[in-house]
Amino acid sequence: MKEKLSKIMEDAMAQIDASGQLEKLNEIRVAFLGKKGELTSVLKSMKDVAPEERPKVGQMVNDARSAIEEKLEQKKALFEKKLLEEKIKSETIDVTLPGRRMGIGHRHPNTITLEEVENIFVGMGYNVVEGPEVEYDYYNFEALNIPENHPAKDEQDTFYITKDILLRTQTSSVQVHEMEKGKLPIRMIAPGRVFRSDEVDATHSPTFHQIEGLVIDQGITFADLKGTLQEFAIRLFGEGTKVKFRPHHFQFTEPSAEMDVSCFKCGGKGCRFCKGSGWVEILGCGMVHPHVLEMSGIDPEKYTGFAFGVGLERIALFKYEIDDMRLLYENDTRFLKQF
Amino acid sequence: MDTSLSWIKAYVPDLECTAQEYTDAMTLSGTKVEGFTRLDENLEKIVVGKIDRIEPHPDADKLVVCQVQIDEDGTKIQIVTGASNIKEGDKVPVVLEGGRVAGSHHDGKIEGGYKIKKGKLRGVESFGMMCSIDELGSDKDMYPGAAPDGIFILSDNPEYAKAPVGSDAVEVLGLHDVTFEYEVTSNRVDCFGVLGIAREAAATFGKKFVPPVVTETGNGEDVGDYISVEVEDAALCKRYTARVVKNIRLAPSPEWMQRRLASVGIRPINNIVDITNYVMEEYSQPMHAYDLDKIEDRKIVVRRAANGEKFTTLDGQERELDDTMLMICDGKKAVGLAGIMGGENSMITDEVQTMLFEAATFDGTNIRLSGKKLGMRTDAQAKFEKGLDPNTAIEAMNRACQLVEELGAGEVVGGVVDYYPVKREGISIPYDVNRINALLGTEISEEEMAGYLEAIDLTVDREAKQVLVPSWRQDLERMADIAEEVARFYGYDRIPMTLPKSSATMGGLSxxxxxxxxxxxxxxxxxxxxxxxxxxxxxxxxxxxxxxxxxxxxxxxxxxxxxxxxxxxxxxxxxxxxxxxxxxxxxxxxxxxxxxxxxxxxxxxxxxxxxxxxxxxxxxxxxxxxxxxxxxxxxxxxxxxxxxxxxxxxxxxxxxxxxxxxxxxxxxxxxxxxxxxxxxxxxxxxxxxxxxxxxxxxxxxxxxxxxLPKAADKYVGVPKFPAMTRDISLTMKKELLAGEVEAVIRKKGGALVEAFELFDVYEGEQIQKGFKSLAYKITFRAKDRTLTDEEVNASMDKIIATLEQMGAQLRK
Known part of the structure; x- marks a missing residue:
């Protein structure tokens, strides 16, 4: 009996070793361990074994079964591992094929730029406010110290609806509305559309956008204006940006200035972009004219303030090196999808 | 606005700076220089030469071989040229071997210029070149004496003829100069004149400003015997000054005056026209010259035009006027459109004997509006529009007469007719060093501050804490304006950069x-x-x-x-x-x-x-x-x-x-x-x-x-009990809208309907024409229990019953 069992074991092990695929293992299992399998038949022939031998033989049969099962499992695991490896190998994909995208829409470069500017000033405690685009002459000119028949009024190429109603030429009009509310201190920026009678070309558009800034409080200085706008320039154009303030003239500020920033393309060395000067003119600014404060009911003896105005398109064009302003208003998706 | 550096230096003699230094410093002090042009750009090794001998070229009919003396020691070089306007003894500009010229006769100025090398022309060696005005990078407007086609013969001009052989020809011609282009802001009326800019330059560089000394002019006669002036509209004409020049000798103006005018883009014409233009540029005060013999009744009347009045300006154009426009008239007729353009009927011609000089101050707005209505834009008008200082009118008038005498252009009659009923005075502005420092955020000393203001001819009264502003600075009205003057010369770049220290504010979007x-x-x-x-x-x-x-x-x-x-x-x-x-x-x-x-x-x-x-x-x-x-x-x-x-x-x-x-x-x-x-x-x-x-x-x-009102922003619990779903498919007439079906599901299904979803819409085969099929999956759920079939069926029955009443049929 013992020899018989040994023989069965050897046969089973040999067959398992020789098996070439997973299915074959099942056949071997059935052949040796199944109901009609060889080992089972040994158990069935136990009745022929002497009763005192039976526990021992039983033990031997069980040992043999365990050994065969273990061997089968090992072999099975081996096969499965191999199969998995093959499967994985066969599943290699070309990761350089394009991804599938939702095709999310793109924001206009003007808006992206505006949002950057808004974030900077909101972080400094400024409110973002708006005013009407169709405006009374008073808010666009007179309250900004540009009286009737002043040459500065002519320079602005204003679109008129009636004698007193016009399309605002500057977001500075929002300053006046904000001051008239009478709530001090003021820290605001006012982005919006403005209109000037300029023919459409690569650098002009009859509709464009400005961002006006206004701060009014006690003790506001020209140094504060410089510091604030320097901070703005560094945050918008990056660390290392330098600013330069040049005297200028605006009717509603005194002293007035224009701010240049070091050319962000060449870093100030001079290039085609900054016409060799190393500087790019970016905004007009100044201390709010005392007469403008007075007209809006603010006491210039007590309060001072500064104001600035930035052309949004100007920044957007510079930032993205867009060489033709018309692209901003054509809405060709091949252009819009780049932002 | 343009000026040449040499013109500025005429009033700031100590000024020593490069064009770039000038540009940067002036821009930072508020007179923005937009750009500059070096007149001697690409002019190298160019001397005054003297043609000693001209011989024919052995192999070319159109060329000649010249021996040209190029220094005082008598050194000669051989130059072959095709020019035909030269003769022996002529002094000419000669560019030596290795030198450079700015342009060519045909193409004008060339980027980088032309280098002149030794060469052979048809076998004959040539060691340099004699220059035309184009090769010197200039033109006939700047140098009216230059030959239009050929070498610039220096000796034809008495001033240049004196230049020694071998001297720097660029220097002789005054081409070591730079022209600057400025962007002058509209408030700085004074800086639309060279003197105004020179005053700024002197203050910027800390040099002395030396304006022209205007001397007494005129003979023993009285201008009152020649002309009288009557102003009918004092609001539009604040000042009218008139002087008379007789025995006029028209001639070209001297080289220096021609060059200064040409350098700012004004074409020299003759001494009288050039003087009016020169003074206009110098003082920013337009002047006009009338032929006095064409002024009837020896009388000037300044009045408004009549509506529909017609007038022919000196450009030959007939203009139709209205009663807002100001006219200069004589005893009988209009002779000029005030501040814009003179009339054809009184203009200076070559036959002029006696003339009337006018320097007036007209209302800027009126001139601007008139010009706009007439579609005209003249240099004079551009100046008047800014709103000129009436005190400048007399200075300009006397300066012009001084130049007439200096240039020998005529005999100035003594005296001046001066209509000036309300004299404009300078104003006093309160001045407080601490408040100015507080506005600027600076700590500038009283001494330093006064220094900046005095440099631009403001008078500081420290006792009275006042600044006296001269009448030409009409832009200075209050202390903030004075603060800007201080800041400009202290330097915007030296003002510190701080952030507002005041009250905190909350920022955000509306x-x-x-x-x-x-x-x-x-x-x-x-x-x-x-x-x-x-x-x-x-x-x-x-x-x-x-x-x-x-x-x-x-x-x-x-x-x-x-x-x-x-x-x-x-x-x-x-x-x-x-x-x-x-x-x-x-x-x-x-x-x-x-x-x-x-x-x-x-x-x-x-x-x-x-x-x-x-x-x-x-x-x-x-x-x-x-x-x-x-x-x-x-x-x-x-x-x-x-x-x-x-x-x-x-x-x-x-x-x-x-x-x-x-x-x-x-x-x-x-x-x-x-x-x-x-x-x-x-x-x-x-x-x-x-x-x-x-x-x-x-x-x-x-x-x-x-x-619109918003719903409460509250979370709804994630369901704990299972949902039951039912699908229904219905056919109905096309006109029955999905929205109506859904309203029924929502309403009849009651609170148990959690959601529904349209999963199929079908029209076509298998469906009657004019009908469609809609299929919905309806989800039922209760918050607090598992629903039973009976509950859901009851809801579904209600939904179906109502839909059937509406004409829908359940598809089986």
């Missing part, structure tokens, strides 16, 4: 702007790109949009001075811009385009306009290519769901918008209020805009949307 931001994110998720279009458009857009004649959208605001019809009305809808943008993309073969714009439309409260219009922010969506009505509707559904509105949202079929397909448009209501619409663009309209295929648009009115 609710409206936050709503806009939210909408952007949603529509961008759905693939819409942001576009921007103009606020004005052509009134033709309404026909293109198929609008009925009475459509409210046609009631638009008209711009009174538009840039042409295409931009003449303020839009009442952004659809014109949207469809135009879609068409642009379509014509450029861009596929599957989705655009949105967030912009105002302008709805007049009444026409004609008497108050500001209603500016309404609208979200306008447009698309073509992939997607249909229901994709567009999905975007609106998403928006409305995300906004968490309190009222029920309904999409109702509509036919009211003529630019949309009548069977494919809907209005969107929330709580009964119309907030949006959408639809397929009417095929006739897509055709008008030349968009092929179907296009869809939607418009959401943000003003309406923002006003």
């Amino acid at each position: 609710e409206k702007l936050q709503l806009e931001k939210k909408l952007r994110s949603i529509v961008e998720t759905y693939g819409f790109c942001e576009g921007m279009t103009f606020s004005f458009e052509s009134p033709k857009i309404y026909d293109k949009l198929n609008l009925a004649p009475e459509d409210a959208l046609r009631k638009s605001i008209v711009i009174s001075n538009p840039l042409g019809e295409d931009y003449s009305v303020l839009r009442t809808s952004a659809l014109g811009g949207m469809l135009t943008s879609l068409a642009t993309n379509y014509s450029r073969r861009n596929k599957d385009v989705r655009l949105y714009e967030l912009a105002n439309v302008y709805l007049p409260k009444q026409l004609p306009v008497t108050e500001l219009p209603d500016e309404r922010m609208q979200l306008t969506l447009g698309m073509y290519g992939q997607g249909d009505f229901y994709d567009m509707k999905g975007v609106l559904e998403e928006i409305l769901q995300r906004l968490n509105l309190k009222g029920d949202v309904e999409f109702l079929s509509d036919t009211s918008r003529s630019f949309l397909h009548p069977g494919r448009q809907a209005k969107v209501l929330c709580g009964g209020c119309e907030i949006a619409y959408l639809g397929e663009v009417h095929p006739a309209v897509t055709k008008n805009f030349e968009i092929g295929g179907r296009a869809y648009v939607a418009v959401v009115d943000l003003a309406e949307l923002a006003a």
